[in-house]
Amino acid sequence: MELRQLRYFVVLAEELHFRRAAEKLFISTPTLSQQIKGLEREMGGPLLIREPRVRLTAAGAVLLRTGREILRATESAIRETRREAGSPAPVLRFGFPNGVPPWLLARIGELLAARLPGARMVLFAGTTADQLRLLDADEVDLALVRDPVEAPARFSRIPLARAEFDDPQAGYTAVWRTASRHPAVESLVAAVRGGPLTREA
Numbered sequence: 001m002e003l004r005q006l007r008y009f010v011v012l013a014e015e016l017h018f019r020r021a022a023e024k025l026f027i028s029t030p031t032l033s034q035q036i037k038g039l040e041r042e043m044g045g046p047l048l049i050r051e052p053r054v055r056l057t058a059a060g061a062v063l064l065r066t067g068r069e070i071l072r073a074t075e076s077a078i079r080e081t082r083r084e085a086g087s088p089a090p091v092l093r094f095g096f097p098n099g100v101p102p103w104l105l106a107r108i109g110e111l112l113a114a115r116l117p118g119a120r121m122v123l124f125a126g127t128t129a130d131q132l133r134l135l136d137a138d139e140v141d142l143a144l145v146r147d148p149v150e151a152p153a154r155f156s157r158i159p160l161a162r163a164e165f166d167d168p169q170a171g172y173t174a175v176w177r178t179a180s181r182h183p184a185v186e187s188l189v190a191a192v193r194g195g196p197l198t199r200e201a
Contacts, residue, residue, distance in 0.1 A: 092184035
């Protein structure tokens with residue numbers, strides 16, 4: 001069992017709702033479902049009753065209780081170790097436009113968790129103009145903006161996702177300050193250099 005799976009289960013057990021738990025974890029609902037099924041196979045039995053509403057089995061209640069203790073102890077150990085090493089967990093201040101598809105935020109969260117474990121996102125919603133202003137003021141580290149967009153030369157950009165619009169040129173672009181060396185920005189940019197994200201990929 002991986003700590004990631006345990007964290008997914010604890011959040012789901014607290015929410016008792018797959019979609020809400022997935023949104024809280026910044027992953028897609030199918031990804032959460034697959035991870036929980038894998039955990040159930042490893043535990044040797046069901047942890048949840050899924051119909052007509054999500055409920056914990058007796059085994060699930062045991063795992064929730066002990067899982068919380070394990071996660072608290074793990075987080076405490078990580079904090080103390082990082083504090084001693086002088087290396088705090090990176091925080092990505094991420095701006096995104098109003099109305100961005102939930103699947104896209106989920107995919108970005110998945111990529112960040114996979115490439116930079118321990119990192120977390122602080123989210124800022126607003127218009128494209130808001131995002132560029134926040135970026136220029138160093139109030140966000142990375143901004144997701146709708147295409148087409150005109151950004152100052154001091155910003156770098158990369159196509160991040162295809163949008164579900166009739167216009168084939170439409171999509172979303174990630175924009176960041178060229179001088180930034182934020183590890184989370186570099187990790188996400190590296191992840192999409194092979195091509196923009198899609199709902200299916």
